[in-house]
Amino acid sequence: MADLDVVVVGAGFAGIYAVHALRSAGLTVRAFEAGSGIGGTWFWNCYPGARCDVESKDYSYSFSPELEQEWSWSERYPAQPEVLRYLNHVADRFGLWPDIQLNTRVTAAIWDGEASQWTVRTDDGAERTARFCVMAAGCLSAYQVPAFRGLESFRGPWYHTSRWPREGVDFTGLQVGLVGTGSTGIQVAPEIAEVAQHLYVFQRTANFAVPNRNAPVDPNVERALKAGYRQYREQARASMLGVPVEGTGRPALAEPAAELQRTYMERWQAGGGMPFLGAYTDVLVDRAANDTVAEFIRDRIRETVRDPAVAELLCPTTYPVGAKRLCQSDDYFAMYNRPNVTLVDVRSDPIAEVTPEGLRTADGFYALDALVFATGFDAMTGALARIDIRGADGLPLTEKWAAGPRAYLGVATAGFPNMFIVTGPGSPSVLSNMVVSIEQHVEWIRDCVEYAVSHGYSQVEATSEAEKAWGEHVIEVAYSTLFPMADSWYVGANIPGKPRVFSPYIGGVGTYRARCDEVASAGYEGFVLTVSLADCRRLAVSVSVNPQAQQVLDGRAEAGVPPTWEQTPEEARAGFAPVREMIGPGPDVASVRDIVIPGTAGGIPARVYSPVANPPGTVVYYHGGGWVLGSVDDWDACVRALAVASGCDVVSVDYRLAPEHVFPAATDDAYDALVWVAAEMAGDRPLAVAGDSAGGNLAAVSALRARDSGGPALALQVLIYPVTDHDLDRESYRKYDGREFILNKGDMAWFWDHYAPDPAARSNPYASPLRATDLSGLPPAFVLTAEHDPLRDEGYAYADRLRAAKVPVEHRHYGSQIHGFFTLVNVIDDADKAAAESGAAIRAAMEG
Ligand code: NAP
Numbered sequence: 001m002a003d004l005d006v007v008v009v010g011a012g013f014a015g016i017y018a019v020h021a022l023r024s025a026g027l028t029v030r031a032f033e034a035g036s037g038i039g040g041t042w043f044w045n046c047y048p049g050a051r052c053d054v055e056s057k058d059y060s061y062s063f064s065p066e067l068e069q070e071w072s073w074s075e076r077y078p079a080q081p082e083v084l085r086y087l088n089h090v091a092d093r094f095g096l097w098p099d100i101q102l103n104t105r106v107t108a109a110i111w112d113g114e115a116s117q118w119t120v121r122t123d124d125g126a127e128r129t130a131r132f133c134v135m136a137a138g139c140l141s142a143y144q145v146p147a148f149r150g151l152e153s154f155r156g157p158w159y160h161t162s163r164w165p166r167e168g169v170d171f172t173g174l175q176v177g178l179v180g181t182g183s184t185g186i187q188v189a190p191e192i193a194e195v196a197q198h199l200y201v202f203q204r205t206a207n208f209a210v211p212n213r214n215a216p217v218d219p220n221v222e223r224a225l226k227a228g229y230r231q232y233r234e235q236a237r238a239s240m241l242g243v244p245v246e247g248t249g250r251p252a253l254a255e256p257a258a259e260l261q262r263t264y265m266e267r268w269q270a271g272g273g274m275p276f277l278g279a280y281t282d283v284l285v286d287r288a289a290n291d292t293v294a295e296f297i298r299d300r301i302r303e304t305v306r307d308p309a310v311a312e313l314l315c316p317t318t319y320p321v322g323a324k325r326l327c328q329s330d331d332y333f334a335m336y337n338r339p340n341v342t343l344v345d346v347r348s349d350p351i352a353e354v355t356p357e358g359l360r361t362a363d364g365f366y367a368l369d370a371l372v373f374a375t376g377f378d379a380m381t382g383a384l385a386r387i388d389i390r391g392a393d394g395l396p397l398t399e400k401w402a403a404g405p406r407a408y409l410g411v412a413t414a415g416f417p418n419m420f421i422v423t424g425p426g427s428p429s430v431l432s433n434m435v436v437s438i439e440q441h442v443e444w445i446r447d448c449v450e451y452a453v454s455h456g457y458s459q460v461e462a463t464s465e466a467e468k469a470w471g472e473h474v475i476e477v478a479y480s481t482l483f484p485m486a487d488s489w490y491v492g493a494n495i496p497g498k499p500r501v502f503s504p505y506i507g508g509v510g511t512y513r514a515r516c517d518e519v520a521s522a523g524y525e526g527f528v529l530t531v532s533l534a535d536c537r538r539l540a541v542s543v544s545v546n547p548q549a550q551q552v553l554d555g556r557a558e559a560g561v562p563p564t565w566e567q568t569p570e571e572a573r574a575g576f577a578p579v580r581e582m583i584g585p586g587p588d589v590a591s592v593r594d595i596v597i598p599g600t601a602g603g604i605p606a607r608v609y610s611p612v613a614n615p616p617g618t619v620v621y622y623h624g625g626g627w628v629l630g631s632v633d634d635w636d637a638c639v640r641a642l643a644v645a646s647g648c649d650v651v652s653v654d655y656r657l658a659p660e661h662v663f664p665a666a667t668d669d670a671y672d673a674l675v676w677v678a679a680e681m682a683g684d685r686p687l688a689v690a691g692d693s694a695g696g697n698l699a700a701v702s703a704l705r706a707r708d709s710g711g712p713a714l715a716l717q718v719l720i721y722p723v724t725d726h727d728l729d730r731e732s733y734r735k736y737d738g739r740e741f742i743l744n745k746g747d748m749a750w751f752w753d754h755y756a757p758d759p760a761a762r763s764n765p766y767a768s769p770l771r772a773t774d775l776s777g778l779p780p781a782f783v784l785t786a787e788h789d790p791l792r793d794e795g796y797a798y799a800d801r802l803r804a805a806k807v808p809v810e811h812r813h814y815g816s817q818i819h820g821f822f823t824l825v826n827v828i829d830d831a832d833k834a835a836a837e838s839g840a841a842i843r844a845a846m847e848g
Contacts, residue, residue: 002130004129005027006132006134007031007032008032009109010136010137010138011032011033015033015040015085017063017438018031020090026198030130033102034106037084038088044842045184046081046164049187049190050184053077054217055077055079056078056079056217058075059433061437062236062435062436062439068229083138095704102538106123106178110394111391111392111416111418116417117130118132129841131458134442135419136418136813137383139380140375140376142382144376144379144495145373145375147725148359149602150354151229155357157169160375161184161188169370170483173196175368176192176198176370177202177366178192178199178201179371179375181204181207182326183327185201185374190332190335193254193335194811195342199342201344202344202346202361203314205324206315207318208268210271210327211329213269214271216757217493221244221729238509241432242433242436243274245274246275248263251281251695252289263471264279271718271790272328276326277321283321284320284322284482285480285482288818293321293322293807301314302315304333306337310336310343319487320485323486324480349362350658376494381401385401389416391413397413397416399842400413404500404503406426406468407427409427410423410429411426412460419458422442423441425510426503427505431652456812456813457529460528462526463526464527477505478502484502487604490502490503513635517561536618553818556742561575563744564626564751572629573629580636583826586640586641587641592610593610597677599669600668601666601669602770608651611643616685617649617846618685618688619646620702621653623691623692624694626757627751628657630695638824638831642839642842644835646840647843651681655670658754666694671702673703675712688717690716690717690718691720692822692832693720693723695720704772707777717779717780718784719798721786722794722795722798724795725797736790775801775802781810783795783802783809784817785813786814787814788815788818812832
C-alpha cells in the first residue's frame, strides 16, 4: 500500500489549496515545500517593492465564502508581505499545517507501474510512496542568473530578486547595478534608487508599463464587493483572463482617433494592465491595432521622462504590447528623472563581464558595490525539470519534453500516469489570474482523483493522441494572436538553448474551463483509466464479496447446487431454470422478435431487441455458458438491460453448443451471424460485438476474424469477463480452484474439455485469442473484469495485450464482484451498473 494517496509538490497558492481540496475529499495528502515558509512565489520574492499586479479582490481564493467575507485587503494591489500573511491565515484557518512539510525539497518522483504508485524522494533522504502526485511547483519558481563571465570574482554581494535575503538588504550609500527590466526589475528599481548612492539599470529590452494607481481599499467599495462576491467570482471564472474586464467590444481600428485616445487615457488614469489590453477586441490580434496602444504608452513615457534620449531608450519598439507581460508601476519611468539613476543600454553595448570591482560592458565600466539580478525564470517547465521525474518505463520527463513541453489540457502528460500538473504548460496559467486558474485546476484534479478512486481505477493517464491534439490547438490559438511575436519567457526565449514553444493556452479561462468540464463529464475523455493487476491483487486481500453476490452464493450453497464439472451438460443446462426464475423479467424493450439467421452450417436462431426507432448502431451479442450451456432465453434479462442502456439494436445469437458441436462450431456461427447482421440489418449504422464469459471469447474471436477476413468493420468489442486463453495456471484460477464462486478452475477445465476436446485446437487464436501473434488493427475494446473470478487475470492479460498493440481499451474492474454477475439483473445492483457502463461505452462508440 502507498504511504499516501497524494503527494503535493510545493506549498504556494496551488499547493496550499491542493492540500485543502484533496484532504476534504477524504484523501491522505502531504505537501513538501522547499521554503522555510509557505507561499511559493510570495515567500521567495520578498524583494523591496514586490507587489501583485492583479487586484487583491481578484487575487484571492474563492473556494470559501466565509474566508472571502472575513478577510480584508488593505490595498488595491497587495504588497508581498500582505499576500504572505493571507496565505498563512488560510493555512491556519483550514488547519493545513499538519499536512505541509517545510524545508523539504522534492528531488525525485519515480513511477512504479507494477504497484501503481509514485516514489517521491526528498532532500532529507526520505522516501514516500503515493498513488497520485500533484505538481504544484509553480510556473515562475526556477530562477535564472545569467552566466556572466567573472561573476564569482565580484567583491560585493549579489542577489537574485527571487532569493532575496529575508532580513532585507541595506543599499544606503552604495553604488548598485540592476540587471533586468521586466515586471520585477521595474518594481525593485525605484526602491533601490530611493536609498542607493547611485543605481545603474542595465536594460537589454525596454518594457511597456502602465500605472497601478495603487490606493488603500475603500471600505464602502469593499462592502459592495462582498455583498455580490459570488456573482463576481462567477464572472471571473467565465472570463478571458480570470478577471472580469469591461471592454468596449469594438475593434480599435474602427474607432475614431479622438475616441481611441479618450478610452486609453481613461484606462491609464484608472490604472491596471488588463483593462488596457482588453479595451478593444483587436489589440492582441492585429499589429496595427496594437500599435495604437503601444504608441499611446510610448507617448506617456516621453511625457514623464525629462531626458529625451533616456525616454527613447525606455520606449519599447521591438514587439507588440502585451506579447510580453505588460508591467505595472506608478513610479518606474519617473525614477529616471533622479540624478542618482543611470540607464545603460546593454543591447547596443552588451555586458562583457563582471569584475571584482563592477561590471564591464563592451564600451564602458561601472564600479559597483552590489549587484541585483532581476533576470527572471526558467518559466513553466524549469521547476519540474529540476526534479528527477520518471514515468512509465523509466522515461525522464526532461527527455519527453526535450523538444518542448507536451501536456493534455496542461494538466497531465502521457507516459506519466497519476501525475497532475497545476497550471502546467498548455493551460491558461500565466496568461490569466493565477488564483482563478489554480482553483480550477485543483478542483478538476480532485474530481478526477475521486472519480478514479471511487470507480476502483488505480491509474489515470493522458493518451498521446489527446495530448497531441491539444498541443496543436494551443499552438493554433497562440499563432492567431500577436503573442508569439515577442522573445518572451512565454516561448522560452529567455533561456539559452530552450526550445521555442509557446507554452500557455491563450483561448481564455472560461473557454478552457468549459473544455475541462466536458472532458470530465465524458468520463475523462482523452485519458485511459485502468486498474493494475498488482492493485487488483492488493484489493483482493481487503475487498470482500459484494453482499448481494454473497447472497447468491449462499443461496446456491443452501440449495446444494453441485459444481458444474460434477454434472452432465443436460443437468447443468437444466440448472438455468431456477436462475431465470430468480432474475425475473428484464426491462421492457419497444420491440423484441425472434429470427433465424442463415449460417453456413444451417439456421442460427437469434433474438433482436430494438429499444428505439432509429438506433445509432447494432450490437451482436453472444451469451456465456462455457460454450456448453445457456441460450438467448437464459440471457434475456441482461441483454434487454444492455439494449436499453445502449439505445442500440441488440441481436442475441443462439450459436451451436458443445459437446454436440465442438470448436470451431460456436465461433463459426458467431462470425456468420455477425456477417449477416452487417449485411442485412445494420445498414450504414456502426456495428459492435459483445459477450460475456465464453460469449466474451466469441466476441473477441469474431473481432479477430472480422479483421483477418476483411470485415465487417466494428466500432467496438465489449468483452465482459471474457475467456481469452486455455491456460488454467493463472493466479486467479489457483485462487478459485475448488472454491465455489459460480465458476471455478474445475468448471473451466470441464468447459474446455467439451468445447475443444482436441488439446491442440485450444491454442488456435480463434479459441484462445490471447495467443494471436498480432492484436493490432482490432476495434477499440471495453473490457470488464470481476475480482472473484477465475477469468480475472486473462481479462487483464487481454486488455494489456490490446493496449500494447495500440488498440484503445477502456477497462472496468468490479472489485467485489463474482463471475456471472452481469447476468444477474434485478438481483445484484452492480449488474445494472455494468449494463449502464457497457451501454454508455457502446453508445459513445456508435456516436463517435
Ligand atoms: P522577466 O520578465 O523574464 O524579465 C527578466 C529581465 O532580465 C528582462 O528585462 C531581461 O531582458 C533581463 N535579462 C535576462 N537575462 C539577461 C542578460 N543575460 N543580460 C541582460 N538582461 C537580461 O522576469 P521578471 O521580471 O522576474 O518577471 C517574470 C514574470 O513574473 C513576469 O512576467 C510576471 O508574470 C511575474 N511577475 C509579476 C509581478 C507582479 O505581479 N507585479 C512582479 C514580478 C514578476 P530581455 O527582456 O532582453 O530578455
